[in-house]
Amino acid sequence: MRSANAYKAYALIAPAFLLFLIFNAYPLIWSLYISFTSWDGLNPVKEFIGFDNYRLLFENHEFIVSIKVTLIYVFFVTILSTILGFIVALNLQKIKFSRFYRTLYFSPVVTATVAAGVVWKLIFDPFSGVINKSLGAFNVMGPNWLSDTRFALPAVIIVGIWKRIGFAMVVFAAGLASLPTSTYEAAALDGADGIKAIRFITIPLLKPIFLVVFITGIIDSIQVFDHIFIMTNGGPMGSTQVLSMLLYNQGFRLFHLGTASAIGWLILLGVLLLGTVQRLLAKKVIKNA
Amino acid sequence: MPRKIFVSASKHFLLLGIGFFVALPFLWMITTSLKPPKMAFTSPYLLPTHFHWQNYLNAWTDAPFARYYFNSIFVAIFITIGQVITSILAAYAFDRFDFKFKKTIWVIFLSTLMIPLPLLVIPTYQIVQQLGLSNSLGALIIPRLWTAFGIFLMRQYFHSIPRDLDDAARMDGAGTLTLVFRIIVPIAKPAVATVALFAFLFSWNDFLWPLIALNSPENFTVPLGIANFTGKYGTRWTMLMAATVTATIPAVIGFLLVQKSLIRGLAAGGVNE
Numbered sequence: 001m002r003s004a005n006a007y008k009a010y011a012l013i014a015p016a017f018l019l020f021l022i023f024n025a026y027p028l029i030w031s032l033y034i035s036f037t038s039w040d041g042l043n044p045v046k047e048f049i050g051f052d053n054y055r056l057l058f059e060n061h062e063f064i065v066s067i068k069v070t071l072i073y074v075f076f077v078t079i080l081s082t083i084l085g086f087i088v089a090l091n092l093q094k095i096k097f098s099r100f101y102r103t104l105y106f107s108p109v110v111t112a113t114v115a116a117g118v119v120w121k122l123i124f125d126p127f128s129g130v131i132n133k134s135l136g137a138f139n140v141m142g143p144n145w146l147s148d149t150r151f152a153l154p155a156v157i158i159v160g161i162w163k164r165i166g167f168a169m170v171v172f173a174a175g176l177a178s179l180p181t182s183t184y185e186a187a188a189l190d191g192a193d194g195i196k197a198i199r200f201i202t203i204p205l206l207k208p209i210f211l212v213v214f215i216t217g218i219i220d221s222i223q224v225f226d227h228i229f230i231m232t233n234g235g236p237m238g239s240t241q242v243l244s245m246l247l248y249n250q251g252f253r254l255f256h257l258g259t260a261s262a263i264g265w266l267i268l269l270g271v272l273l274l275g276t277v278q279r280l281l282a283k284k285v286i287k288n289a
Numbered sequence: 290m291p292r293k294i295f296v297s298a299s300k301h302f303l304l305l306g307i308g309f310f311v312a313l314p315f316l317w318m319i320t321t322s323l324k325p326p327k328m329a330f331t332s333p334y335l336l337p338t339h340f341h342w343q344n345y346l347n348a349w350t351d352a353p354f355a356r357y358y359f360n361s362i363f364v365a366i367f368i369t370i371g372q373v374i375t376s377i378l379a380a381y382a383f384d385r386f387d388f389k390f391k392k393t394i395w396v397i398f399l400s401t402l403m404i405p406l407p408l409l410v411i412p413t414y415q416i417v418q419q420l421g422l423s424n425s426l427g428a429l430i431i432p433r434l435w436t437a438f439g440i441f442l443m444r445q446y447f448h449s450i451p452r453d454l455d456d457a458a459r460m461d462g463a464g465t466l467t468l469v470f471r472i473i474v475p476i477a478k479p480a481v482a483t484v485a486l487f488a489f490l491f492s493w494n495d496f497l498w499p500l501i502a503l504n505s506p507e508n509f510t511v512p513l514g515i516a517n518f519t520g521k522y523g524t525r526w527t528m529l530m531a532a533t534v535t536a537t538i539p540a541v542i543g544f545l546l547v548q549k550s551l552i553r554g555l556a557a558g559g560v561n562e
Contacts, residue, residue, distance in 0.1 A: 008465055009386035013394065016379040019435040024401045027412035034411070084307060091300045101304050103545055105311055106552070110544035112494045114512035115537040118519050119314040122321075122526060128330040130317055162311060167555065174556030223405045226496045230516060244407035244497070251411050252501060264408030271403045 035261035042255070053262035063263070065238050066246045069153060073224060073242055077160035078217035084161065085168020085213065086206075089176055090198065092169070102169070109166040117230030120159045121146065124231070149239040152232050156240050159227050164220070168213050175209035176202070207285045215278045219271055243267050319538075322530035329526040344531035351522070354535060356507060357514035360426060364510060365492040367430045372488040373481055376439030381469050383440065384447040385455065398437040410501050417502060428502040429510070433492065439484040442554060446480035447473065483554030486547060493540055511536045 035053055037046040057063045088105055092098045108116065123129050124145040132142030143151045179202070187197050203210075225244040228234065234241035234249065241249070243263055251260030316335040322344055323337040348354065382388075383395060413432055414423075422428040450473060458468045474481060496512045503509060509517065515536050522529050544551060 005386055006388040009382040009388040012378040012382035016375045016435040023413060023432040027409050030412040031408060088307060091304050095300055104308050106548055107541055108311060110490060110541050111537050112512050114496050115515050115533045118515060118533055119318045123317060130334045170552045170555045223407055247407045257411055261411055267405045268408050271405060275403055
């Protein structure tokens with residue numbers, strides 16, 4: 001089929017490829033170039049300053065804090081949503097009302113994150129929010145969630161988890177459905193059922209699925225922006241200023257496009273690094289399976 | 290038998306517990322949206338006892354939510370159609386043809402899924418300006434007309450369609466496009482539906498890019514409208530929640546109605562990755 005039909009194949013790929021060139025490849029190279037300049041978005045001259053943006057970022061306290069905040073966010077959202085999603089998927093097997101539960105858990109996935117952010121912001125309101133009112137009923141003084149540097153990050157993490165459980169549940173449910181029942185029957189004969197079967201059969205067999213949920217979780221949450229923008233706008237005092245929030249502030253509030261592009265590239269390098277780790281881990285998992 | 294009942298009861302207990310956390314914002318939002326304004330901060334919180342529909346009327350007269358809905362749907366439809374078409378064409382080429390650089394292009398395409406969106410928005414803003422699209426709905430649509438995820442899902446499905454069908458159609462003198470759209474696409478309807486749903490969902494929820502690309506309110510999409518409304522009426526909770534309910538619940542219901550294909554697609558993407 002080669003050669004004679006090759007031009008047809010190229011023609012079929014052309015629309016996607018053209019869009020790829022204009023809106024993926026070119027922007028990538030362009031932003032890499034901008035990250036080596038001190039461009040403000042208006043000046044026709046883009047002064048080349050080498051690695052200065054990168055060097056200054058790593059000397060900048062705000063950036064270091066932002067990396068820490070992002071890593072904490074990614075860590076907790078990924079781990080906890082994966083665990084909760086797994087628990088839900090596990091308990092949904094062969095149970096009454098499973099459709100109701102599935103729909104309920106899936107709703108946040110399809111809710112606009114911005115709208116969810118608005119609702120959660122009011123729920124976390126220190127005086128009138130339903131959380132602190134409930135705590136007040138037990139004579140507990142709730143914290144000033146979103147304006148307290150200690151509680152703002154946990155609050156936005158809770159929303160990140162809330163949004164992601166449904167996705168993890170769905171992927172785990174598909175994974176569980178693909179497991180051979182014969183394995184469980186054999187195990188039950190050996191006296192392994194319930195928690196034991198989960199620990200020694202289900203979890204090991206689902207290792208590749210765990211990996212996928214983890215990695216997609218990391219790639220998604222490392223770019224988090226929407227609900228943080230709404231709930232805290234990165235504050236108070238940078239305590240929720242994740243990297244994409246910092247990028248937005250640098251690029252579109254201060255017009256430091258060079259700095260913003262450098263931040264963007266550092267996020268990409270982080271993702272690529274994790275992608276490589278995933279590939280290595282996946283190979284190992286498949287080998288051991 | 291009692292043990293069985295205990296196990297299933299504890300399962301429900303657990304699922305309802307986590308479910309309460311998941312349902313909390315929805316219950317609270319709906320309840321608050323229906324309260325008379327002076328009751329905004331008092332109980333009940335999670336189940337409506339009042340039905341003050343006036344809040345909805347106020348929200349919709351104070352902000353052009355109908356306009357936001359129109360914009361969101363307009364953008365989402367074009368993005369959906371575009372992604373479905375580019376995905377079908379490219380997926381067919383990748384699955385049925387052999388050509389130079391096939392593997393390389395495939396790997397490059399798939400790796401675009403790892404590019405963080407915040408990195409792309411800065412240069413995309415400049416490109417859109419150069420194309421004369423700034424501050425228009427076109428700025429939201431055109432950069433989003435393709436996605437490697439769509440091609441990936443579509444290719445997987447095409448692969449399961451027997452090639453005899455292609456040969457038979459070609460014997461009858463069908464050209465490639467006729468063959469693809471008359472023979473292959475009708476069989477691949479589930480894949481088309483999944484790609485379409487994802488495109489629609491992504492477009493519907495997108496926020497960062499519209500936030501940067503648009504500055505005149507008449508072009509705002511629903512998420513931008515909500516963000517804007519919050520800034521203006523942040524203290525008037527009942528009205529704000531009425532706006533949020535109308536901006537989210539219809540879409541959520543729409544997506545839940547088709548959740549089977551959505552979930553199947555998500556799972557396919559996840560399990561086979």
